[in-house]
Amino acid sequence: MRYDSNAPRRACGVGLIGLVVAARAAFGDAPVVPEPLAPEAAVKTLKLIDPDLTITLVASEPDVSSPVAAAWDEDGRLFVAEMLDYPRGPASGKVRLLEDRDGDGRYERASTFAEGLNFPNGVLPWNGGVLVTAAPDILFLKDDDGDGRADTRRVVLTGFAEGNTQLRVNGLTWGADGWVYGANGRSDGVVRKPGDPDSAAVPLRFHDFRFRPDTGEIQTVSGFSQFGLPRDDWGRRFPSWNTIPIRHVVLEERTLARNPYLAESATVATILDPADGGRVFPLSPPPTTFNRESTTYFNASCGPTIYRGDLLGDVYRGNAFFGESLTNLVQRRILEHQGPTFLARRAEPDREFLASTDPYFRPVNTATGPDGALYVVDFYREMVEHPDFVPADLRESIEFRRWQNRGRIWRIARKGSTPAQPPRLGQADTGELVALLEHPNGWRRDTAQRLLTNRRDLAALPLLETLARTGATPLGRIHAAWTLDGLGTLDDAIVVGLLADASADVREAAAKLAAGRPGLVEAVATRADDPESRVRFQAAVVLGDSDAPRAVEALARIAARDAEDEWTRLAVLSGLRDTASPFLATLLTAHPEWLATATPGQARLLDATASILGARAIPDELKALAARLAPPAEGEGSAGRIALLLGLSDGLARANRSPRELANQAGFEKLGVLLDRAAETVGSAHANPTDRARALTLLARFRPDDAAALVPALLSADQPPAVQAAAAEAVVEVGSAPLAARIFESWETIPTAPRRAVLAAMIRSTPLAGRLVEAIEDDVVALSELTPAERESLRSSPDSEVAGRAAALLESRTPRDRAEVVARFQPVLSLTGDPGRGRELFVKNCRTCHQHRGDGYKVGPDLSGVASRPESALLKDVLDPNADVSPDLVAFTVLTKRGQTLSGLLVEETAASLKLRAAEGVEESILRSEIEAVRPSGRSLMPEGFEDALGEQGLADLIAFLKQP
CATH class of the missing domain: 2.120.10.30 (TolB, C-terminal domain)
Known part of the structure; x- marks a missing residue:
């Protein structure tokens, strides 16, 4: 449905949303x-x-x-x-x-x-x-x-x-x-x-x-x-x-x-x-x-x-x-x-x-x-x-x-508490303010800390140091340290003591204070074995600033213990700039079993670490990684090795190097044995679906012809969803026009979910987008099978010929004047809608981006509460979705250096990467080093033309469904 400023930005400024009682x-x-x-x-x-x-x-x-x-x-x-x-x-x-x-x-x-x-x-x-x-x-x-x-x-x-x-x-x-x-x-x-x-x-x-x-x-x-x-x-x-x-x-x-x-x-x-x-x-x-x-x-x-x-x-x-x-x-x-x-x-x-x-x-x-x-x-x-x-x-x-x-x-x-006399802290002396750092009320602690910092009274220093070392309460100890830090006088020895505090909250906060203090690497490294995961996490954040062997070893211990936690895994990876290779060596020396039987979290950690190494593309590091990819023994699993090779291929692609070059590099001579094992895994109905999916992606990158031969069968209804999804992505990895033709030949036999995945994948690929447009022109694929965002992606293709053909297709069925469209469809308001059919239309056309009473994906506004909205307003929302678009709901198109076209809402942006959210809540992070261009569309993620998919009676049915109390 419509992506505009009306819903997600209600509670702001005054933090409010509307109550219309005079409508x-x-x-x-x-x-x-x-x-x-x-x-x-x-x-x-x-x-x-x-x-x-x-x-x-x-x-x-x-x-x-x-x-x-x-x-x-x-x-x-x-x-x-x-x-x-x-x-x-x-x-x-x-x-x-x-x-x-x-x-x-x-x-x-x-x-x-x-x-x-x-x-x-x-x-x-x-x-x-x-x-x-x-x-x-x-x-x-x-x-x-x-x-x-x-x-x-x-x-x-x-x-x-x-x-x-x-x-x-x-x-x-x-x-x-x-x-x-x-x-x-x-x-x-x-x-x-x-x-x-x-x-x-x-x-x-x-x-x-x-x-x-x-x-x-x-x-x-x-x-x-x-x-x-x-x-x-x-x-x-x-x-x-x-x-x-x-x-x-x-x-x-x-x-x-x-x-x-x-x-x-x-x-x-x-x-x-x-x-x-x-x-x-x-x-x-x-x-x-x-x-x-x-x-x-x-x-x-x-x-x-x-x-x-x-x-x-x-x-x-x-x-x-x-x-x-x-x-x-x-x-x-x-x-x-x-x-x-x-x-x-x-x-x-x-x-x-x-x-x-x-x-x-x-x-x-x-x-x-x-x-x-x-x-x-x-x-x-x-x-x-x-x-x-x-x-x-x-x-x-x-x-x-x-x-x-x-x-x-x-x-x-x-009940029974009496109002306290208003505080008079402005005239409190230094000793009184330091004592307040242990007060049970956070307002008083914060105010005392602020006043002590502003006054910059050196007489407070010995009192604060004593409190930080021997204070009776955890909050008193850490407030004293924060105050010393604000005064620029916090001694490393105090932080070392707090890192060993009995309170996990104090240890966590102390680890934050240790950031930027290179002399505390050893003390922070001792927290790699802390009994509290949040302390280990914060230690990983701080240790990532150091290239010291002790820091790398501690990061490996944290990773081994907390690989299943996504945040700790990310904290560890963020610190592996120049130390990914020794980190991986330390980790796998201590845990060689990961190469055979990696858990999901372990596989993701191996994948991401190898991706960093691939992006660095330093020959000695790649050679060291190759040793980890040695063929597994007969009967031994290969899940970790496959994860490493997948990550390596990702990183190499970001470094503008073809993963297939590996076969000709020293140390990778026996890569074929691992790829043979991957092919066996793909074909095994008894293998774990996640392992099969990873193995298929690997084949698509290194043996595209072999993968192309397998993909059509892996899109069938008898395959696990993870395998179907990997097969859809493999279509783009292979990038083969003949494979696309084979898929379209059997299009009607492919189940809905993998068919949707294939469409989403093809639209991201500039070479295959033209094949998709051709299939739409030949009525093999219905235009209504594409989400509105996918139509917009085709219209925005960097291939001018594809963009022109897509625009011609869309414009032939979508009048340009939306006001005229809204006026033309006013008879919908006099039709009797069927809520049951409306629900079916919602599931088919809307739930990929909207929730309604818990059903669907929350990409755009939740539609559960629109029953009180006038039918005329709902009709306009559907037919003219770009009438009023909130800035944070404008769709963006990202063009990558590898020829991909990605579209969605820009939901997160850092100095190194950005994240898009598209239909079905799917999110994708893209490194800035991979990006050719980022283009705001000025339009909502839902473009115009929904009337083509619904028709007058369909619009009436959908509105009837949404209007149910």
Whole structure:
């Protein structure tokens, strides 16, 4: 279906998605709009699942209006960013300053700290003032004369894109390393310090960022967050998204970029528990929406926090909380360690931590307060849909800013707890601040660390060193080390001690501190045998910076133990720039059995290591690898050897060398024996399907004629899916026109899945794409068998003749004027659709890129929630998919130096590679060294012409299926 800005970018800026309650033009008479509730009445609608917790109001209108973010300074003063100007201005945002002077938990004094701001959506205290995100700038605001109003207004950074007001820079957070981290907001930008030349600007494309507010230094970091970027006690970051409220940054891109031969780009893990699918359980009435995503799943999640306080109880410590502003609730997730990353498991199986029956409760942000309580920022508005996402004929009937003068901030704590007196840390002495580094409330630890670093008081050094060595709590010890590091005085000996700490979290954090300290290689290498996998993972990241034999040996031990873990495997590989050959020798000397019986993870590690060696193409290294490919003994397996040879051939191809040249090189004379064994494996119905698939790929590269003879039979219905998929890819590996002809001769006998795989493979091959176009012209292959993205790939072929023939085919059946097409198909709206037939059409045409109630692939928007969308709007979505395309949903075409044409969404980009996601969620990483050109199409992944595949009745059937409640 349609890839546009309407669904995936709902919960941004203010972190919200639309509730259209005045859509008279689409739904007839509008429903009666309930009146807003006064704060005293609204609190009665808020239901906490834990009876031992209580929620109270700490601030409301007129003291706060349209609040979207809140943060406390060292003296407990609360700064609130008010996005009064949402959604379209004029610029009239404010920062309000609230004070609780009597310590009763209510902020009875309020003043305007700054006004006239451009859609402010984030605030963070620093240096006696606050940093505020207000694209295109991050501002520093400070009250110099004590009157409660900012006298200083200075631009710290500028160049953040002013996209949709829901999609702007936000989420400032102090990192454990003393940098300020920020969420991209999905509008990107090219950012610099004012006065710096354009050449010093940093492009943010698809990245979050960090900066130093005192110097303006800025760097991109892994992750791409929409609204909110929290961290936990140990400095781990958790990017957010409206439909994926929490992910985890496992690797930094700079770690992967250190190895230019590594064709991998994964840095962020999706950690939501797949067992629940992201369900939400609201108490409020179902909203009417115009987006395509289900309101029974995450739709408008925003403002996440990792709870780091002490007033809710130990069971909540380290839990993730995030608002679901569309469905009026706050969900809780428990973060469970799973190797180097986490599983975010639902805390309550079928209810929510906090839910409201009030449809105007808009929890857009959450935070841990100075008192250790959990705070919820409530935007409290009727309309939160951005006008851009509402059909034009409805916009005039909707008052988008109604109730913009309301807003609440709520406090959640354990019953019986009394509000703490506001902290007065601004006047605390050095000893008091160092002692606070052991406080159970993360807010106090962070604030003490920030103040100590800013003061640069040398009297703190002996106290910090003592705490780092002998502190009573793990968090106290590591906070002391972080503070010393921020002061530039952290001694290697302290890090060595922390690497041996009793706490795995401390050891993991200490390994991060060891990065860039070459004298600590030996100490870090001892962590290769750490009992905790996340510590071994972090050790691998650090050891990859060293070429020392001790580091290589330790990496081999980590790889041997953790080969099945994808993140540890990637961390190890990222460090094998110049040491891949000694690493492989060390690994296989200790584990020669891998050559015969490699597990899936071991095979992938061998494959990737050999690929690095092939890409380096250094003769001595290739000769050493050849020794590992010696023919196996009679009866011995060959899975590891085949993996090595596959990886080697990949790497050689990236180095623009034909793998077939190996047969003529010294050391590879007996390669034929291994290829004979591969042929036997392919033909063995009793062999493991994965081994058969690998063996077939190997044959296709080294004995293409032999592979071509086998491929047609391996596409048949009696073959395992892994073998069918490998056979489809072998068509391109072989690159033979006669093989393509043989496949098309038996096209109707090939099952759907391998047939789809063959089409996808041929389209990527410039030589074979012409054969495919010919088959379509001859009506052997139906145009409707191609996905819309595949049609676009043919149209974009680097072979001008193929592109022209494909364009002629498509244009002969696809009118250019989409408005005319939409008008011509209006009679569809008067037809009676059959939902059953519509489901069949969805499965055939849509599920490769869309999910509907759990069925399908989530490449484009989830269509589970479009039942409330008008039929006329759905019809236009299908027929005119390029009317409004979000920048991050534009299809890209990548041309490689090997003549491949790849198309899909650009989902990840590093200095060394990029990753495309195409139909069926298939992702492919491509090294930049392989890329000839990258071309944004300016169009969605779903191009025009769907009416050809569906027809009028088919469109009516599909709409009827999607409209089912």
